[in-house]
Amino acid sequence: MAVLMVVAFGVVLGLCFCTALLRWNEVRYRKKGLPPGTMGWPVFGETTEFLKQGPNFMKNQRARHGSFFKSHILGCPTIVSMDPEINRYILMNEAKGLVPGYPQSMLDILGKCNIAAVHGSTHKQMRGALLTLVSPSMIRDHLLPKIDQFMRSHLSNWDGKVIDIQEKTKEMSLLSSLNQIAGKESTSMSQQFMPEFFKLVLGTLSLPINLPGTNYHSGFQARKNIVNMLERLVERRKGSGETQRDMLGVLMNGEENKYNLSNEEIIDQMITILYSGYETVSTTSMMAVKYLHDHPSVLQELRKEHLEIRERKRPDDPIEWNDFKAMPFTRAVIFETSRLATIVNGVLRKTTKDMELNGFVIPKGWRIYVYTRETNYNPSLYPEPFNFNPWRWMDKSCESQNYCFMFGGGTRQCPGKELGIAEISTFLHYFVTKYRWEEVGGEKIMKFPRVEAPNGLHIRVSSY
Numbered sequence: 287m288a289v290l291m292v293v294a295f296g297v298v299l300g301l302c303f304c305t306a307l308l309r310w311n312e313v314r315y316r317k318k319g320l321p322p323g324t325m326g327w328p329v330f331g332e333t334t335e336f337l338k339q340g341p342n343f344m345k346n347q348r349a350r351h352g353s354f355f356k357s358h359i360l361g362c363p364t365i366v367s368m369d370p371e372i373n374r375y376i377l378m379n380e381a382k383g384l385v386p387g388y389p390q391s392m393l394d395i396l397g398k399c400n401i402a403a404v405h406g407s408t409h410k411q412m413r414g415a416l417l418t419l420v421s422p423s424m425i426r427d428h429l430l431p432k433i434d435q436f437m438r439s440h441l442s443n444w445d446g447k448v449i450d451i452q453e454k455t456k457e458m459s460l461l462s463s464l465n466q467i468a469g470k471e472s473t474s475m476s477q478q479f480m481p482e483f484f485k486l487v488l489g490t491l492s493l494p495i496n497l498p499g500t501n502y503h504s505g506f507q508a509r510k511n512i513v514n515m516l517e518r519l520v521e522r523r524k525g526s527g528e529t530q531r532d533m534l535g536v537l538m539n540g541e542e543n544k545y546n547l548s549n550e551e552i553i554d555q556m557i558t559i560l561y562s563g564y565e566t567v568s569t570t571s572m573m574a575v576k577y578l579h580d581h582p583s584v585l586q587e588l589r590k591e592h593l594e595i596r597e598r599k600r601p602d603d604p605i606e607w608n609d610f611k612a613m614p615f616t617r618a619v620i621f622e623t624s625r626l627a628t629i630v631n632g633v634l635r636k637t638t639k640d641m642e643l644n645g646f647v648i649p650k651g652w653r654i655y656v657y658t659r660e661t662n663y664n665p666s667l668y669p670e671p672f673n674f675n676p677w678r679w680m681d682k683s684c685e686s687q688n689y690c691f692m693f694g695g696g697t698r699q700c701p702g703k704e705l706g707i708a709e710i711s712t713f714l715h716y717f718v719t720k721y722r723w724e725e726v727g728g729e730k731i732m733k734f735p736r737v738e739a740p741n742g743l744h745i746r747v748s749s750y
């Protein structure tokens with residue numbers, strides 16, 4: 287008993303000591319201006335630990351320094367914010383000097399008119415033009431028919447085959463967007479476009495070293511080739527004088543799109559749409575297939591929803607707006623997949639001037655990693671957070687609560703959210719009504735820094 291009391295006393299004393307130390311550290315740093323934290327090695331900072339330990343690095347740093355700390359990762363002095371309240375504040379206050387802070391390689395390769403590279407009134411204009419392209423009426427009247435037709439064709443002939451669902455969802459995501467942008471001309475472009483686009487994506491995730499052989503260099507070359515292809519497309523459209531009912535048609539039509547973008551802006555806008563929807567839509571679709579496989583009761587409920595829609599239609603009738611609106615459980619599956627897999631770990635911002643945030647002074651030019659991953663596993667927001675439970679999203683307030691950042695927040699909240707959901711829903715519709723599947727097995731899925739299956743995710747597919 288006495289021993290226990292001594293141990294308990296020791297633990298309490300230890301805890302008091304730790305708390306006092308943390309408080310003291312906080313006061314000391316607050317006086318200095320910068321938040322607590324460690325900066326690691328010169329030049330490399332803490333990048334290696336961050337990439338190696340992933341979410342654990344963040345959790346360990348939070349245990350030591352609190353949920354607002356400094357570090358040096360991915361080549362920049364960085365503030366990591368894991369506090370939902372501060373994260374919300376940062377996302378809502380771009381105008382106070384908290385602009386997007388994506389890496390230089392991404393900005394170089396996506397172009398200077400890319401939405402992440404522009405702020406203030408230029409951002410308003412580019413975003414306004416983009417919102418016209420993805421408005422509910424545009425999705426209902428023009429994009430959904432294209433998505434439906436694309437998905438039918440993409441998912442045909444899978445019966446009896448072993449397919450890599452990661453590869454298929456990547457192709458799907460890119461080619462479906464290209465079809466929405468360029469309509470019937472996309473078919474003839476796609477074979478040449480796809481490999482260049484994959485190189486462009488790799489380039490945006492690399493170090494900006496422009497030497498032959500580097501991913502950055504080949505990403506840059508790929509951008510040039512893609513710009514050439516898109517310029518030729520714009521010229522052909524201008525020459526033909528026809529107005530097409532696709533995204534490019536709307537961008538080029540001054541009456542429908544009052545934003546009057548230049549050719550260069552139109553091309554960067556198209557690259558933005560292709561790039562922003564690519565990995566988000568493909569990875570969410572792949573992970574939905576994974577979770578549905580692992581949770582037969584969810585698959586059963588989802589299939590029921592889609593078979594009921596099919597029953598009201600003839601076999602070749604497309605999915606229409608009303609059908610899409612009658613898919614509440616599918617929407618819930620998409621949100622739960624996005625949450626549990628954490629497709630987006632967070633977003634990056636940078637300061638345009640010295641500024642005070644959370645009681646500390648953040649120097650101009652520092653990056654802020656608005657790290658939202660942990661919010662997805664907060665048990666007070668999502669009870670039993672590690673369970674795959676789409677039913678939690680059937681309560682609509684779950685989607686609209688203040689700390690649901692899966693599609694970002696504030697002035698940069700994802701404009702393609704409903705379009706992305708429509709694409710994934712249509713994919714799931716044809717997938718679960720046409721096929722059953724089993725995993726070939728043994729394949730690993732990495733969750734950090736990106737969700738991916740390094741060797742693919744192979745499934746054996748048969749007719750339902």
Ligand code: HEM
Binds near residue numbers: 416629707
């Ligand atoms: C499941 C699918 C998707 C997810 C999870 C997703 C997620 C996000 C997130 C978290 C942001 C905020 C980035 C930031 O604040 O820096 C964002 C922004 C953006 N998303 Fe999406 N996205 C998805 C689909 C799409 C699609 C299909 C498009 C195509 C139009 C798209 C276009 C954009 C654009 C253009 C932005 C930048 C907006 C701005 O800077 O004003 N997204 N998305």
